[in-house]
Amino acid sequence: MPASGQGKGSGSWGSFLKSIASFNGDLSSLTAPAFILSTTSLTEFSAYWAEHPSIFVAPAQEPDPAKRSLLVLKWFLSTLKQQYSSRNDKLGSEKKPLNPFLVSHHPPVTAYCITNAKHGIQLQGYNAQKASFSRTIHIKQVGHALLTLTPPNTPNQPETYLITLPALHIESLITGSPYIELEKYTHIASSSGYVSKIDYSGRGWLSGKKNTFTACMWKEGQGNDKHPLYSVEGQWSENDFSFGMHEGDKPKKGKEVESYRAAPTTPLTVVPIEQQDPFESRRAWRNVAASITKGDMDAVSFHKSKIENAQRELRKKEKEESRDWERKFFKTLPEDDDPTFKKLVKMISGATAWAGVEAEKTAGVWRFDPERAGRARPPYHPEVGERGLGEGGSEPVSKVSTNTSQGGRK
16 A cells, blocks of 8 residues: 555455455455555466476476475475565565456456476366455365476486465454464375475464464374474565475484575566566556556556456456467366376375365366467457557546556566
8 A cells, every 4th residue: 555545545444354354255256445456466476386497496406206396395495585575575564465357257267377397297177266264264265286297316207296275364453454374284295105295383372473384294104293294384474485394203403414594586577568468467557557556446447447447347248258268377176187186186185085176166177288378379368458458548637647557476
């Protein structure tokens, strides 16, 4: 929130809290007030996975399967600060990201694929966020990620890791300085047989620190979370975020075998907005992002509504014509159509079905489709054009001018 809007923001927070406190159901069906919005779309959050490129590709260079799995755990832990705390650090408090603007269903789904062909590693996944209110905002992340790599000593035997996503809630909502707290636990399961479990905790009434974790790794059939090969603990939001990974079940007491020290990130770079396809995230949201930056909440609401209403009209027309929106890079498939995924699910749940999927809420299980992606060329949706984003309407009456040539924050 711009400094000039602090007074107005305090009142807005009160109104917002009253509105969600009296709401019964999934908060994703509500339209978020403009003053709590970030300038970044949820579509871009997948970039946080790879903001430490050397750590991301390191597992593909390790010949030992146990150490390889440990490096995957190290990479995952190193992403937590960027994924869940970086907006708080930059903006002073957590903001709601802009939705993927294809509002075909609630909650919206974001799919992604990150590939480094040189090192033989690929991360793909999808997630939707189900928000509810009970004393504070609680968010369940539906979906998962799959990391596939080619070990250096077995190039014809790719290795796959299933990565589950943490639930979270918002702390300090009443004070108007919200931040994310992760809760419960997540798993990383490898086709090589190694499993990692990450437990999350926060500050209690009398003790504890916010944003803390403990993690451990073991070989399936040869240990468990009480008798692991390696263990680690830390506080993922601290400015100098670092941790050591130790042998045995006592973090910081066994022999240290791996470590992480806070390092500069490599942020996402994209072509200039004017060269992007109309449906690319930063171009589509450019007027909304510029209005947020200027603190012009009337213009934010106007431009945001234009996009969302145009998208709803497209969904309505598709339904009337009994057709689906054509995906250019991804496909969806039934949960049972991925045998590797089913095997990994069984490692962490003991069953082939898993509550973390909820395919009926995400229009299926999303997977990257190389053939579709290879055929995709801009403009991606010429049959719709910028009409699908509400372009061409009248401009809002505003006290603060909005320079629409400015893009979203990079």
